[in-house]
Amino acid sequence: MKTLFTQILNKTAVLLLVLLSSAAALHAQTVVRGVVTDAKTKQPMSYVTVTFAGTTQGSGTNGQGRYAISTTDNTVTQIKVSFVGYRTAVRNITTGQDQTINIALTEDNHSLNEVVVRSGKKKKYTNKNNPAVELIRQVIAHKAQNQVENYNYAEYKQYERMNFSLSNLSDKFRNKRIFKNYQFLFREQDSTAIGGKTLLPMYQEEKTSDNYFRKAPYAKKQIITANKQVKYDENFVDNQGLTAYFNRMYQDINIYDNNVSLLSNQLLSPISNSSPEFYKFFITDTLKDVQPNLIELSFTPRNTNNLLFEGKIYITMDGNYAVQNALLTVNKNINLNFVRQMQAALSFEKNNDGRYHLSQSDLKIEFGINKNKGGGVYGERLVTINNFVINNARTDDTYKGDSQVIALNAEDKDDTYWQMTRPDTLDAASASIYKNIDSLQTIPSFKKTMDIATLVLAGYKNYGAFEVGPANTFYSFNPVEGFRVRLGGRTTPQLSKRYYFETYGAYGAKDEKFKYFLSSTYSLNNKSIYSFPQNYIRASFQHDTKIPGQELQFVQESNFLLSFKRGANDIWLYNDILRFDYVHEFTNHLSYSLGFKKWDQTPAGALLYQSLLPNGVINNVNLIQTTELSAQIRWAPHEKFYQGKLYRTPIPDKYPIFTLNYTQGVKGLFGGDYNYQNVVGNISKRFYLSQLGFTDVTTEGGYLFGSVPFPLLDIHHANQTYAFQLQSYNLMNFQEFVSDHYASIAIDHNFNGFLFNRIPLLKKLKLREIIDFKGLWGGVRSENNPQNNNSLLQFPGSLNAGGAGTYALGSTPYVEGSIGVGNIFKLLRVDFVRRFTYLDHPGAPEYGIRFFVKFDF
Template sequence: MKYFWLFLCFLITNILVAQTKIKGQVIDFDSKVPIAFATITYNNIKFNADWEGKFSIEVKDYKLPIKVNFKGYYEKITYPQPKVYNLTIKLINDLNEKKAEIYTENNVNNIIKKVIENRKLNDPEKGLSNFQYKNYEYLQVTANPDSISSKIDTVYKKRFLRKPLMKLDSTNYKFKKFSEKQHLYQTEKVNLIQHNSKQSKETILATRMAGFEQPLYEYLGLKLISYSVYENPFEILEIPVQNPISNFGRRLYNYKLIDTVKIDGRSAYRIYFEPKKINTNRLRGLLYIDTINFAISKAYFRIYGVVNINATYTFDYKKEFDVWFPKNRIFRVSKGNNHEDIKILGGTIKFSSDLEELESKNATDQAYVIIESTPFDIEINKTVTISKPRVKIEVPENSLKRENEYWNTFKKDSLDKRKLRTYTSIDSLSLSEKIEHKVFLGRKIINGYFPVSIFDIDLRSIVKYNNFEGFRLGLGAVTNSKLSEKYKVAFYGAYGLKDEEFKFGITPSYLVDKSSETWVSASYSEDIYEIAQTNFVTDVRRFRIYDPRPINISTFYNNKLSSVSVESKFLPKTTSYFGISHNQIQPLFDYTFINDNKAFTEYTITAAQFAIQWNPFSNYMQTPMGKIEYEKRHPKFSLQLTQALPNILDNDFTFTKVDFKTYYELPYLSGQKSSILLHTGIAFGDVPITHLYSIVPNNLNRDAILQRITFAGKNSFETMYFNEFFSNKYASLQLKHTFNKVRLGYKINPEFTVVTRMAVGSNNKNNQHVGIGYKTLEDGFFESGVECNKIFKGFGLVAFYRYGPNQLPNFDDNIAIKVSYYLDLGF
C-alpha cells in the first residue's frame, strides 16, 4: 500500500511540474502599442487577451505553438521556452489590410450615440444646477525600488574626435538606495470645487510642496488631465484630444462591446474603444456605461507614445439625483518611446515604459509621476455662492500656512514612511542648495532681469549692437518689492560707441490696486527707434540674450519721449493699457516728409494710445503675488489704437493707426506643434515714414549669398531687404510646423521647422516721402523655408526662398541663409 501512495505522490508531482504558467503581452511591432483583445490559440483552446494585450496560459507541452491573430495583422506563431515566464509577442501589420477601416457594430454604435445624446443630463456640470465639494490631491514623483538594478556598470562616454572614455557608473546603485528611503518629489493640495449655473471655480484651502515655503503657483493650476470624462476636447498634458464620447470622436474611434458587469448594483456595458487607424498613438481605453441612463460609471484611458499615460476614473451613483458623481481619479505618466528627457515640476525626470518587462540600464527610466485626487464633503443642489468670480483659481494667503495636524487627516497609508522622509529630506535639501531661491531667480531671468538687493538689473540693456550705434553699452534696472510694493522706478542709460551719443530713460510707477495690478506711470526718455515698426505695448516681455534683427539696421530716428500711462488687468482675461505721449522726432537718415505743401525734416507727434490683449481661452489664478495666467490657451488677440491729437502740444500731423495681432499654437501629444501668426494694420491720415509699416524685414542688400548671412529673427521675413517695402495698410500671415528632434549623435539633436510667410499691403501717398526709395506690396510677398534649430549648443541654420510676384530676377538673390540661436534657460 505504501508503494501505491509513493507512486501517487510521484505522479502528482510530475503533473504539477509539467504545467508552467507564463504571462504574455501582444504589442504592435512598430509602435510598441498593446493590441487589445487579440485572439490567442493554444492547445486547440481559443481565448482573448485583455484590453492591454495581456494574457496568461498554462504550458503543458513546449512543442505546442501559441498562435496570435488580430484583424489587420499577420498571424504570429511562437513556441514557449523553458524558464521563460514573460513573453512579448510583436505582431506585424498586414499591408493589404492596413488601410481597411474597422467598422463598429450597430448595437455598440447605438449605445455610444445614447451616451452622447444624454451627456447634458449625465455630466454633473450640466445636469446639476449647483454642487460643491472638497478635493484632496496628491502628486508624487517616485519609482519602485524593486524594478531598479543595483549593479555598478562600466560605461563608455563618447567624445568628439577622440577615443571613448571608460568610466564606472554607480548611478543605478545610488538611485536604488535613494528611492528605497523616499520619493523623488511630492506635493499636496486641498481645494474647494464650486459650480453653479453660471460658472465653476476652484479655491485652494491648503497646499504644501516639498522644498518650498512658498508654492510654485503655476503648478497649483497644472491640469495634466481633464477633471470630467465628458469634457470635449479632452485634455491630456494640456494638449486637446477628441473625446470618444463626442460626435466628432465617433468618426475617429472604433468601439467593441466586451460584456456587461455590475457597478454599485447597477448593470453597465463594458465597451473598449481604440483609434480606427490601429497603428496610431491616439487615446484608447475602456468605458463602463450605465445600461439605464447611459452615464459613464467607470473609465480607463491609455495613451502609448512619447509618454505613456494611464488614467482611471471611478464614480459613485447618487440615487436621489440619478447621477454618477466623481469618486476617485488616478493619473500616471511614464516614459514612452522617446529618447529625450521629460520635464515636469521645473526639473528633469526620466520616465519609463512598462510595455516590456525588461530591466532598464538607466535607473531613472523607472521613475514615474502619479496623481490621485479624491472628492469629499460633497453637497449637491444646495445654494452655491462664488466669491471673486473673475478668476478660475484663488489661492488665499492662509492656504499656505497649514500645520501638520491638518494634513494628518488625509493620511491614507500609514506604512508609507517614504512620504514623510520626502518632506524632511527635500526641505533640508532646499535649504542647503537654495532651490527656492533658484526658482525665484529663474522667474526674474525669464523676464529679463537679475535681482541685486533692491534692484532688478535689466539684462537686455547691458550690451547691444546695430549698424548705427555700433556697440551700445548700458545699464538699466527697476526697483523691486524689497524697496516698496507700492512704488517702483525703472531707469536706464546707454552709450553708442559708433554714434558717440548718450541715451537714457526713467519711468516712476505707482500701484493703484494690487488685486487688478493697476499701475500708473510717467516716463521720459531720449533714445533711438527703428523706423516703421509696430510694438504692442501689452506683449509679455521675455528674455533673449540678444535681439538679432537690429544688428543690421541703419535707419533709425531719434525720439524725445514724454508720456503718462495706466496699465491694468482689471477686465477678466485681459491686459489693458492707456497712455498719452509727446514725441519730438528727428529722422537720422536723409528724409523729408511733405504735408500740406510744407517740408518736415523734424516733427512733433502728440498721440493717445489704447491697447488690449485678450486671452479668452486662458485661465487665471489669483495669488498673494497677483494674477497668474496658469493655463495658457490659444488663440490670443491683441488690439492697439493710436490717435495723433490735433492742436495739442505742438502736434504737427493728424492720423489714426489700428493694429491687430492673433496667435494660435496647436501642440500634439507626439511632441510636435503647429502655429499661426496673423498681423494686420492700417494707418489713416498724414503718416510719416517713421510710423508706417515695413513688416519686419531681415535681409541685407548684398550681392553674394554668403555676404548676407546674419542671425535669423523669430518672426521676421528673412528674404525681404531692409527698407525694401513700406505700407500704410498691410496683412501678414505666418504658418509653422515644428517636428520632433532628430538624434544624430554626440549631442547633435536638431529640431526641424517648416515655415511659410506671406504679406500684402499698399501705400497710396508715396509722393509725401522724399529722400528714401521703396516699393509697395499690392502684389504680395511670399517666402518659405526650413529651420534646422538647436543643432549644437543652441545654434542652428535656416534657409528661405523668395517666390511669387516680388521674386527677384537673379536666382541667388531670392535665397537667404541665416544662423539661428535658441537659449534654453531650463525653466
C-alpha cells in the first residue's frame, strides 16, 4: 500500500510540475531593451517609437536613445522601430526572454516627384481658431497637476554627470608641438555631432543622490551619497569654485516653470502661461502606435532674437495633457552670447497614479567666441531619475536641516560602486578622464602653462607655499603718493590648510612714506578661507592710505586702473588699522561675524580736520582715534559663488540677501575718543521679469546714535573713476555727503534686448538696453551738525571757500540716473549718467559717461 501511495504521489508531483511549467511558459514575460542610433553619425536618437510588431504595445527612446519594452503576449515575434525621415526597422525577438537588441536606423532617401503649390497669398499665422494653440492652452491648464510639487510627498534617486571639453579642434591645433605629450587626452567623434570631430576633455563630475520632497510644510532635500570629480592642483584651480560655476551654467531645466534658467539668463518656457503670445505652435505629427497616443507639437519664436526656445514637445492624449518628451534648442539669432549650439532633451515617465515625472534630462551646449568657426568649449549635463515613489511620508528628521547635504563618505566610493550605479556605460574617453587629468598634471610643460595662466588671469605668481601678487597692484599713482609701487603676496594651502598669511609693502615717491599690511588667518574648519562655508579668525594691521567714501566691489584699492579719476582727487587719509575678526558661515547660508577695530586716521592731501576754538581761532586736528566692537548677521538663502583665488563673488539670483550690521564705539578703550552706536540694514534681490529682463534692487538704511565728528558719520559711497559702479553714486564726489541717518535705494534694470530686438540694426548687433536709478535720503541731526557745535570738526569747505566741500543732505534727496547700452562687443556696458539734485555744489558734474566691463551670456 505504501509503495502504491508513493507512486501516485510522485506521478501527481510530476504532473503538477508539467502544468506549472506550461503555465509559466504561457505567461513568461518577453523583455527587449537596447539603444537606437543613427547609422551614419553613430549618435543615439531620442523619441524613436519602438513597438512589438502587430500591437500597440511599445514606448519611445529616451534622451540617450535607450528603450525598454515588455509583454506577456507569447505570440509576438518581432519589434518594429520607426522614426520620421528614417527607414522602419524590424527585428526578430525570442519570446519569453530578456534580450538586448541595438538598432541603427538609416535615413529614408526616397526622392519625391516635384510638387508645386501656388498660393495667391501666404496665410498669416494667428492664435485664433488654431488647434495647436488650443492644445497648448490645455497643457497650460493642466500644468499644476503634472508637477512634482502637486504631490504631498515624493522621493527618488538621481544620477548626474557633467563633462566639459575643448571643442571643434582642428588637426593643425592637435598636432601643435605644445600638445605632443598630450595626445592621449584627445577624443574623436562624428563631425556632425555637437562639438565637432575632435574634443579635448578637461573636466568631469559624477554624483548620486537621494532626494526628498514634502508639500506642507514645504521642504526639498538632497543627500549626495557619492561624488567623483576631476581635481586640479589647488595652487592653480579652485575645484569647489569650478563646480559651483558649472552648476550655475547648467541648471536643472523644468519645462513646467514659466521661465527656465539657462546660463544666468531666463528663457520663456514653451508651456508658460504667456507662451502663445511669444511662440508660434504647429501640430506636426500624431503618434498612435504608442501608449498613450502622443501629439508632436513644434514651436518657434515669433522674434528669433528674444530669449526663447524652439523645438518639439510630445503631449499625451490620455486626459493629462502632460509632456512626455521635449526637445529644446535655440535659434542661431538669439540674443545669447557665445552659444553656438544648444540642445536639451527631456523625458518623462508615467507614475502609478497615471501622471508623469521627469526621468531624464540631457543638456548639451557648445560655446565659442566666434559662433561659426574656431575652437570652443563643449559641455554636457546628464541627469537620470529612478525609483520614483509618491506619497510615502518620511519622518520629520528626513526633511529637516540644510537643503543639500553631502554624506561623509561621498568621495570614498570605488570604481565598482560607480560601475554598478551608473545607468549607462561610460565611453572610453569619459571613463579615462580621471586618470588622464592626473597624468596630465605630472607633465612639467603643463605645470608651466598653468603657472603662466594663473599669473595672467588671477594675478598671482606661484612659488609653492607662497604666491606673489596681485600683479595689477604693483604700480599705481595718485596726487598724494605720486608714483606708488607695491609688492605683496600670500601663503597657499601647500604651506598649511589652516594657517594663512598675507602681506604687502608699498612706497610713494611723492610723500616718501612706506606703507604695509600684515594679516594672519586661522581656518577653524580646515578649509580654504575663501571657500564656503567660511569659519575663521583673523588678525591684521594696516598702515596705508585710503579715500574716504570710496567703496570698491571686488577690486584692490591699489589697482592701476583706479589711478584714473575725474575732478579733484586730493582728499585722502593715512590710516593705522588694527583688526580682529571672527567669521562663521553655516551651510544654510546664515552667517555671523564679530569684530574689533582700533583705527587711527590722519588727514592727507587737501583734507583738513579743523574745529573752532571759543575765541574763534581755527584749530587743526591731526589725529582721530576710535575703538569699535562690531557684529554682523547675514542671511543669503541658496547663495552660490563665482570662486576666485583672491575673492568670491556672489552669483545674482532670485533669492534676497539680508544683512544687519551693528557697531559700538567705546570711549577710553585703547585710546578711543568717542562713544556711539551705528546700525545699518541692507536688503538686495534680483527680480526676473521674463521677457522684460531682470531688475536688481538694493535698499539700505542706517542710523547713528551719539555725537561724533563728521569723519565718523556715514560717508556715502562716491565714485570718481570712469568705471560704472552699481553700489556707488557715480556722479557724487568723494566725501561730498555725510549723514547720521539715511535710507537709499538702487534699481538697475536690464531689458536683455527686449526693445532693441525690434530695431533691425540693433537687433543684428545684439545690444541690450539698461536703465539705472539711485536715490538717497538722509540728514544730520543738530547734535552732529558743526553749525550748532563749534567743538565738532567743521565740514570741509565751510571754512575755506572755493574748494569741494562736505554737506549734509537736506529735505531734497540725492538722485542720479542713467541710460545704458550693454553687450557691446559682448563685454562692454556704456552708461550716460545724469545727476538731478545738488548741482550747485562746487565741482558737481551734471552729466558723465561711465564704462563697465562684464562677461555675460
